[in-house]
Amino acid sequence: MIELDSNQPRILIVDDEPSNLRLLDKLLTGQGYTQLVLVQDPRDVLDRYREVRPDLILLDINMPHLDGYQVMEQLKALGDPLMPPIVILTAQHGNDHMLKALVLGARDFIGKPFNRIELLMRVQNLLDAQLAHRLVHDQKTVLEDLVRIRTEELTETRLQVVRHLGRAAEYRDNETGLHIVRMSQVSALLCGSFGHTENMCELMLHASPMHDIGKIGIRDNILLKPGKLTPQEFEIMKTHTSIGADMLLGDTSELLKLARSIALTHHEKWDGSGYPNGLAGENIPREGRIVAVADVFDALTSSRPYKKAWPVDDATAFIKENAGKHFDPEVVKHFMLRLPEILAISELHADPAESAD
Numbered sequence: 001m002i003e004l005d006s007n008q009p010r011i012l013i014v015d016d017e018p019s020n021l022r023l024l025d026k027l028l029t030g031q032g033y034t035q036l037v038l039v040q041d042p043r044d045v046l047d048r049y050r051e052v053r054p055d056l057i058l059l060d061i062n063m064p065h066l067d068g069y070q071v072m073e074q075l076k077a078l079g080d081p082l083m084p085p086i087v088i089l090t091a092q093h094g095n096d097h098m099l100k101a102l103v104l105g106a107r108d109f110i111g112k113p114f115n116r117i118e119l120l121m122r123v124q125n126l127l128d129a130q131l132a133h134r135l136v137h138d139q140k141t142v143l144e145d146l147v148r149i150r151t152e153e154l155t156e157t158r159l160q161v162v163r164h165l166g167r168a169a170e171y172r173d174n175e176t177g178l179h180i181v182r183m184s185q186v187s188a189l190l191c192g193s194f195g196h197t198e199n200m201c202e203l204m205l206h207a208s209p210m211h212d213i214g215k216i217g218i219r220d221n222i223l224l225k226p227g228k229l230t231p232q233e234f235e236i237m238k239t240h241t242s243i244g245a246d247m248l249l250g251d252t253s254e255l256l257k258l259a260r261s262i263a264l265t266h267h268e269k270w271d272g273s274g275y276p277n278g279l280a281g282e283n284i285p286r287e288g289r290i291v292a293v294a295d296v297f298d299a300l301t302s303s304r305p306y307k308k309a310w311p312v313d314d315a316t317a318f319i320k321e322n323a324g325k326h327f328d329p330e331v332v333k334h335f336m337l338r339l340p341e342i343l344a345i346s347e348l349h350a351d352p353a354e355s356a357d
Helices: 018-030 042-052 068-077 095-103 116-171 178-193 198-210 213-217 231-238 240-247 254-265 286-300 312-321 329-337 339-348 352-356
Strands: 010-014 035-039 056-060 086-090 106-111
Touching: 010 018, 010 042, 018 035, 018 116, 035 042, 042 068, 056 068, 056 116, 068 086, 068 095, 086 116, 095 106, 106 116, 178 198, 178 286, 178 329, 178 339, 198 254, 198 286, 213 240, 213 254, 231 240, 240 254, 254 286, 286 312, 286 329, 312 329, 312 339, 329 339
Parallel strands: 010 035, 010 056, 056 086, 086 106
Antiparallel strands: none
C-alpha cells in the first residue's frame, strides 16, 4: 500500500519509458512535488489510482498492453465525481489524436521532449484548479449532509405531529388510542399486499392515523353517546369526514395529502351508499378503500362506549359478507389472505382490558 502525505498534491505519472519517468520525477521533485507515483505498466494504473487518489495524472499515449486512450476509458468508467485532470504526454500533434484525448477526458497536452518551464506551469495551474474543484465539492457535500439531516428532523417532527393529532382524536372516544396503532399497521400491510412501494406503505402507516381527525369537531354528547344516534345526530357525526379533510387542506406534502384523502373517503362504500360524497367503486381512492376495511374490522373487534367487542369470527364474516357492498372486493380478498398477520397485529397491540381477559 502506497503511503502519501494527504496535505501535498499527489501526481500519478504513467509512461512505459523508464527514462521519461526518471526525467519527470527529477523535474517535479526539484520543484517541491514529493508525492509522486510512477507507473511504467499501464495495466497497473487502476490499482495505483485507487490507492492514492491523485490530484493530477500525467499520461503517455503510446504504450504496450494498454494505450493512453484505453487507460482514460478505464478511469472514466470509475465514475469518480472528483476525477483529477489528465495531462497527455505525447510526441504526436495531430488534431485527431488531441480530439480523441479530449473526448475521453484529457484536460491538457505536454509535448515530448518536455519543456521544463511549460511542464511546471501546466502542472501548477491544473493542481490549483483541482484544489478549487475539491473545495467546492467538499463544501457541497457538507451542505448536502446538513440539508439531509435537517430534512430528516423536519420529517420526524411532522410525523410526531401527525401521531399526536391522530391520537388526540382517538382519545375522545377510545381510552387507550391503540385503535390507530392497529388499523394503521393493518392499512400499511394491505397496501403492501397490493404491491405498492415501501415508501407508499410507509406513507400509509403514518397517514392513516389521521382518518378520524375530524372527530375533534364533533360534540361530546354525540361522539360519546352510549346508545344509538338519532338520524339528526348521525348526520352531524358524518361531518367528521369533511371536517378532517378541511383541517388537512392546503399542505403539499405527500403525507398530509394522503391523510386528507383518507379522512375524506374512508366512509365511502363500494356500492355508492357511503358518505360524504356517495362515491362508488374505483372512484373511491384505494387508500380510502383500504382504510375502510382496516378501520371497520378493528372497530368491530374493539369495545366502544356504545357496544361490546365482536368475536373475530363474526367480524371476519361481516367483512366477507359486505364485499361488493360496503367494501372493495379486492381489498377484502387481500384482507383474508393476510388475516393471520392482521390478527397478530391485533394481539400485539391489544387494549389493556382485552389483554387482561
